[in-house]
Amino acid sequence: MRLTLGLALLAAAIAAVGAQENAACMPLQQPSGQALKAAGDNGITNPALLDTLVKTLPDPAVRQWANDLFDIWGRLTRQLIPDVSQNTQIYTMLPVPNPFVVPGARFRESIRTYYLNRSQPPLYSAMVAIVYEATQDLSILRNHLPAILLEHAYWTSPPKQVVAVGPTGQRYNVSRYYARWQQPRPESYIEDLETARKAGLPTDPPDADTQQLWRDLASGAESGWDYSTRWFADGENLTTIRTTKILPADLNGYLLQMEENIADFAAELGCTALEQQYRQLAANRREALNTLFWSNDDSQWHDLVCTPAGVEGNVGSTPEDQAVQDGIVTRVCNVEQLTDPFASNWVPMWAGAVPAGSMQIAQRFLSTVYATYAETGRMYEKFNAEQIGIPGGGGEYEVVDGFGWTNGASLDLMQRFGFSTT
Ligand SMILES: *[C@@H]1O[C@H](CO)[C@@H](O)[C@H](O)[C@H]1NC(C)=O
Ligand SMILES: *[C@@H]1O[C@H](CO)[C@@H](O)[C@H](O)[C@H]1NC(C)=O
Numbered sequence: 001m002r003l004t005l006g007l008a009l010l011a012a013a014i015a016a017v018g019a020q021e022n023a024a025c026m027p028l029q030q031p032s033g034q035a036l037k038a039a040g041d042n043g044i045t046n047p048a049l050l051d052t053l054v055k056t057l058p059d060p061a062v063r064q065w066a067n068d069l070f071d072i073w074g075r076l077t078r079q080l081i082p083d084v085s086q087n088t089q090i091y092t093m094l095p096v097p098n099p100f101v102v103p104g105a106r107f108r109e110s111i112r113t114y115y116l117n118r119s120q121p122p123l124y125s126a127m128v129a130i131v132y133e134a135t136q137d138l139s140i141l142r143n144h145l146p147a148i149l150l151e152h153a154y155w156t157s158p159p160k161q162v163v164a165v166g167p168t169g170q171r172y173n174v175s176r177y178y179a180r181w182q183q184p185r186p187e188s189y190i191e192d193l194e195t196a197r198k199a200g201l202p203t204d205p206p207d208a209d210t211q212q213l214w215r216d217l218a219s220g221a222e223s224g225w226d227y228s229t230r231w232f233a234d235g236e237n238l239t240t241i242r243t244t245k246i247l248p249a250d251l252n253g254y255l256l257q258m259e260e261n262i263a264d265f266a267a268e269l270g271c272t273a274l275e276q277q278y279r280q281l282a283a284n285r286r287e288a289l290n291t292l293f294w295s296n297d298d299s300q301w302h303d304l305v306c307t308p309a310g311v312e313g314n315v316g317s318t319p320e321d322q323a324v325q326d327g328i329v330t331r332v333c334n335v336e337q338l339t340d341p342f343a344s345n346w347v348p349m350w351a352g353a354v355p356a357g358s359m360q361i362a363q364r365f366l367s368t369v370y371a372t373y374a375e376t377g378r379m380y381e382k383f384n385a386e387q388i389g390i391p392g393g394g395g396e397y398e399v400v401d402g403f404g405w406t407n408g409a410s411l412d413l414m415q416r417f418g419f420s421t422t
């Protein structure tokens with residue numbers, strides 16, 4: 001968004017309006033001008049990839065679908081206008097020089113300034129690994145490794161990194177989601193005020209518990225699981241969210257992957273000391289995952305909860321979280337919509353759960369996405385896990401279409417497993 005005033009001035013103006021009942025409001029104009037322009041295809045998609053893929057698809061309907069998905073990439077590509085980098089103080093957008101793909105619908109950009117205070121699950125090194133594997137271009141590793149090391153330091157510094165003490169006193173460095181933010185999220189300001197009120201906490205002014213609630217909400221957004229009952233102390237109410245007290249199994253799995261990727265990249269580049277350092281960090285984290293997070297009782301990794309005395313392992317997957325039929329089920333609903341835990345499935349949960357050879361899950365996923373696309377002409381963000389061809393529901397906002405990760409996962413699975421509508 002382009003603001004007509006600087007952010008600091010705007011915040012002061014809003015505070016002044018709140019403080020004085022009859023404050024002479026500053027004449028805030030409607031945002032003028034657009035920070036984003038469509039960037040068209042702009043080199044982000046690769047027509048040769050489309051040709052290669054289409055040749056492997058015998059079904060003309062599926063071939064047409066793949067072509068449509070490539071067209072959608074073009075429509076989802078954006079570039080910032082130069083003014084964003086020249087007048088940073090009047091935009092809520094971070095200035096980035098290159099074109100990028102937006103998810104779609106209400107998510108028209110992915111680079112808000114609030115990402116200075118929170119991140120997203122750390123999958124950067126995994127993306128670089130995929131590109132390197134496909135291209136074998138060492139310059140990719142050389143160019144990206146410094147930023148990946150910075151990202152690793154970010155996730156392994158306090159307050160994101162904490163020491164967890166195991167049952168026999170072993171100490172492990174593990175990480176958690178922890179946003180540097182104690183206010184309502186700018187993108188969900190009203191919702192966060194409302195959650196504080198429902199929790200019976202003061203908002204004007206907020207007290208320490210209110211600020212903690214807002215930090216836990218922002219940290220839940222950082223996790224990408226906004227909002228799963230996984231983060232709720234009572235397993236039901238968003239008001240009991242305690243994201244920062246949980247040591248998440250998946251986050252530590254991502255970090256293990258990052259540490260192994262860094263060691264592999266260092267090996268490719270001949271940086272032996274760096275490789276050894278990260279092999280050791282990976283070995284430590286693997287031991288933490290196997291010792292603290294793994295449960296022999298149900299053969300699952302569980303999240304841990306921080307307590308003043310250490311950590312306890314009592315949260316994690318509920319029976320409903322297990323795969324149902326051929327679908328992969330996650331609970332992403334908040335309390336108001338908790339009636340059907342299977343109604344709503346984030347696409348990456350499906351795509352990530354398709355190990356090589358898992359034809360059945362891939363076909364199930366492609367069938368449901370294709371059926372919805374054939375019916376509505378839309379690519380949705382999430383899907384019902386129990387019924388073919390139904391978009392997902394529930395959560396903080398209405399299901400949206402576009403959609404970056406669905407298009408990517410569909411093309412990827414089509415390429416790996418093939419797909420036919422007959
Ligand atoms: C945890 O990490 C810190 C630095 O971030 C390091 O000094 C310490 O030795 C690590 N502890 C363990 C148990 O690995
Ligand atoms: C957000 O992070 C910036 C530094 O990146 C810091 O200066 C600012 O105080 C943080 N904002 C809040 C609300 O904590």
Ligand SMILES: *[C@@H]1O[C@H](CO)[C@@H](O)[C@H](O)[C@H]1NC(C)=O
Pocket residue numbers: 198234236237239335
């Ligand atoms: C929290 O959940 C309980 C059920 O465990 C429910 O009775 C209660 O109404 C919920 N509280 C709020 C504020 O929604």
